[in-house]
Amino acid sequence: MLELQHVSYVAPDDGKEILSDVNLTIDDKFVAITGPNGGGKSTLAKVIAGIYPVSKGKILLDGADITALSITERAKAGVSFAFQQPVRFKGITVKDLVTLAAGKKITTAEVCTYLSEVGLCAREYVNREVNASLSGGELKRIEIAMTMARGTKLSIFDEPEAGIDLWSFSNLISVFRKMREKIGGNIIIISHQERILNIADKVIVIAGGKVTAEGSKEEILPALYADAAKEAACSVLMSKVEDK
């Protein structure tokens, strides 16, 4: 279980408050976070992983205060984070990264199992460098495989579907379904995708650095789509007005 109590984050460069007084309890197996671009979702994930220090507030993992812990300590305490923009490395292979993620020596066969689960033909990838030669979608899948290999009690995925083609998208959904069945802890997925929101036990909407709505998908989604439709209609009207 993850709890955020009055969490704020102020950007060090410009003093802008990106998260303000966020209060959340994440207790469900599969929680989706959604909301407009720039709303603060990725910032929230980085604050949970310890990449950004909170300016105010507390973070608790299974009741233990992890606010003061470093990135490494939080990782060891059970936090995994698949980045929105995966990092590239020169010379480090897919196998190296998955092995580091597993935290112990694992066989090539085990590495391949993780890769196959995310739809990568393992033999082709296992010894590839995680460098600029990999496509965006391939990097995203490797990022997911690493999080699976870690198998921690909290896994955060930041827009895992971004850049993943349609065919693989259904497979991705089944990967997350499977993970949901197997996992003892909590999965947080940041996503804009209806199909991902649809498999969530709980949906949280973040906008303007605040939690603006929270509840079951039945409670949240209809209002969210209605808003989106209104905005779309509005922008069509606006463009017509501006054209004139």
Add this chain to the structure above:
Amino acid sequence: MDAIQKNLLKEIAGLHDVPTGAYNIRSNGGAAGRRSTANIEIVSKTDKPGIDIIVKPGTKNESVHIPVIISESGLKDLVYNDFYIGEGADVVIIAGCGIHNCGDQESAHDGIHTFHIEKNAKVKYVEKHYGEGDGNGENVMNPTTVIELGENAYMRMDTLQIRGIDSTVRVTKARLAAGAKLDIKENIMTHGNQHATTDFTVDLDGENSAAHVVSRSVAKDKSRQLFKSDVHGNNLCTGHTECDAIIMDEAKVDAIPALECNNVNASLIHEAAIGKIAGEQIIKLQTLGLTEKEAEEQIINGFLK
């Protein structure tokens, strides 16, 4: 050979004992063992220190080991090695120099290696430099490699200097005939107050000749590195040099690349990137549970692999 010498041999050539195939082991300025084979002849030079390695035309899948080890402090060794690679031969040459210096004097090895590679021949040349010792004496290595590639000949050269060399000036000069190809991969790591200079000059004389030089280096502590390359495109040819360096602490790296196109069909490219380890790379590995120091080690190990 004593334990120190055996260890040096292991570090530079991956050898536990005498190698298979042709070899020549030079130890403290003298010969410590040699074997020629039916196709590869190793003979001492008569006019200066060093050896000639003569590979018969058409020799395939054979290897030559020519390690040099120095364990006497204060020894200054200069050696000339000439390689004559016959037409159509395909061989692997493993050189390397290990210095163990536990005295207070400078130990040095200067090797001048000249490769005469005939038409259609292929050479893979691997060179490792390694130093150790607990004394105050400096370990100095100045290798010069001269490469003459005949028509459609190919050479791949891998050089590695990871530890213990206080000062090095590495000079590589190559001249390529028509259709010849040269691939050089250099890996260097310096630390402490070490100095490393590498200087490549490549003349792409022949039509369709191609050279590809990649230098990857890590400079730590107060060490300094200088990368110089000078590629001359004298015909329809392609040349690519790349200097990719990570700097840490108070280290300094200079890159001075030069390209000279003397022919309208020459295509030459240089890329250089020098900087510290990308912060996001460290952060990613930290989110996998590595400490900052462990993350740096992984990144450097991968980079120099």
